[in-house]
Amino acid sequence: xxxxxxxxxxWYERHxxxxxxxxxxGGRTPPYHVWLSEIMLQQTTVVTVKPYYSRFLxxxxxxxxxxxxxxxxxxxxxxxxxxxTRARNLHACxxxxxxxxxxxxxxxALRALPGIGDYTARAxxxxxxxxxxxxxxxxxxxxxSRLFAIDTPLPAARRLLAQQAAILNTEPAAQANASDFxxxxxxxxxxxxxPRAPTCILCPWQPHCSAYAQGIAEKLPVKAPRxxxxxxxxxxxxxxxxxxxVWLRRRPEKGLLAGMTELPGTNWxxxxxxxxxxxxxxPAQAExxxxxxxxxxxxxxxxxxxxxxxxxxxxxxxxxxxGFSCSVQALEAQALxxxxxxxxxxxxxx
Ligand code: SF4
Numbered sequence: 001x002x003x004x005x006x007x008x009x010x011w012y013e014r015h016x017x018x019x020x021x022x023x024x025x026g027g028r029t030p031p032y033h034v035w036l037s038e039i040m041l042q043q044t045t046v047v048t049v050k051p052y053y054s055r056f057l058x059x060x061x062x063x064x065x066x067x068x069x070x071x072x073x074x075x076x077x078x079x080x081x082x083x084x085t086r087a088r089n090l091h092a093c094x095x096x097x098x099x100x101x102x103x104x105x106x107x108x109a110l111r112a113l114p115g116i117g118d119y120t121a122r123a124x125x126x127x128x129x130x131x132x133x134x135x136x137x138x139x140x141x142x143x144x145s146r147l148f149a150i151d152t153p154l155p156a157a158r159r160l161l162a163q164q165a166a167i168l169n170t171e172p173a174a175q176a177n178a179s180d181f182x183x184x185x186x187x188x189x190x191x192x193x194x195p196r197a198p199t200c201i202l203c204p205w206q207p208h209c210s211a212y213a214q215g216i217a218e219k220l221p222v223k224a225p226r227x228x229x230x231x232x233x234x235x236x237x238x239x240x241x242x243x244x245x246v247w248l249r250r251r252p253e254k255g256l257l258a259g260m261t262e263l264p265g266t267n268w269x270x271x272x273x274x275x276x277x278x279x280x281x282x283p284a285q286a287e288x289x290x291x292x293x294x295x296x297x298x299x300x301x302x303x304x305x306x307x308x309x310x311x312x313x314x315x316x317x318x319x320x321x322x323g324f325s326c327s328v329q330a331l332e333a334q335a336l337x338x339x340x341x342x343x344x345x346x347x348x349x350x
Contacts, residue, residue, distance in 0.1 A: 089115025
């Protein structure tokens with residue numbers, strides 16, 4: 001049985017979350033703001049995103065301003081949020097939208113843009129343009145699996161969950177209020193139908209929920225067991241001159257952390273590096289000192305980097321290879337990913 005859209009919309013009116021990217025009741029969030037928040041929220045929590053979102057918008061208040069900015073500046077504004085392909089796609093997408101002259105409003109036209117998948121296209125179409133579609137993220141998958149007591153393990157259940165979620169908005173109230181309905185679903189999943197200990201007692205859909213009736217809400221959705229992430233190892237080098245400047249370099253344009261700034265170092269491999277082996281990749285002959293190691297978890301791997309530091313008098317007088325000098329004061333503005341900031345912090349740098 002399809003649960004009542006009106007019951008959910010009534011609940012949303014009373015309990016909606018106050019979020020910086022959310023328009024006040026009766027208003028409609030501009031597509032730029034929906035898009036930016038949705039991209040930032042991929043693999044990142046609301047609490048982490050809030051300050052980044054506000055800073056990013058004050059730096060790039062319009063899509064045109066974002067489109068005109070150099071990519072390095074956009075990456076620097078993104079630094080710390082991780083998953084940097086999102087920032088590169090955001091920039092490329094802003095350029096396409098600026099060239100089009102308007103933000104596309106249909107799901108197929110939105111999907112044609114860089115970095116916009118099915119979920120994000122539906123979220124923008126529903127929230128910003130009132131198109132009656134259901135965006136299916138992790139929250140909506142969870143709510144749907146419980147409403148219909150679907151116990152097929154994820155990811156195999158994804159298609160079935162999307163089909164079932166798509167019928168949640170068939171009632172005219174949901175069709176007429178597509179923006180609120182989509183956001184109400186997100187809020188229900190984020191605040192009531194939570195992964196652990198859902199508060200079914202407060203849920204507007206409890207009378208229609210099969211998982212609740214069967215007492216299995218917390219067991220759903222079922223997830224297939226994951227394989228362990230591979231562990232990789234590397235070393236990086238914090239080289240300073242007598243003025244305190246640090247030697248940095250740019251990562252290649254393709255692959256993990258593409259185009260970001262980094263400390264010079266070894267490549268990352270499955271086998272640990274001996275000190276002798278690692279130091280053969282140091283950018284200069286110097287008195288290298290091991291200062292410890294940093295562990296960082298990426299989506300597909302866990303990385304352990306051994307950090308060495310050393311000081312030389314002048315960068316100029318050494319054949320350092322590709323890279324550039326950066327003063328301590330300018331480090332903050334660099335597009336340094338979190339893993340590199342951890343390495344710098346270990347060596348006592350901001
Ligand atoms: Fe989720 Fe419980 Fe509501 Fe069912 S009744 S949708 S399990 S919060």
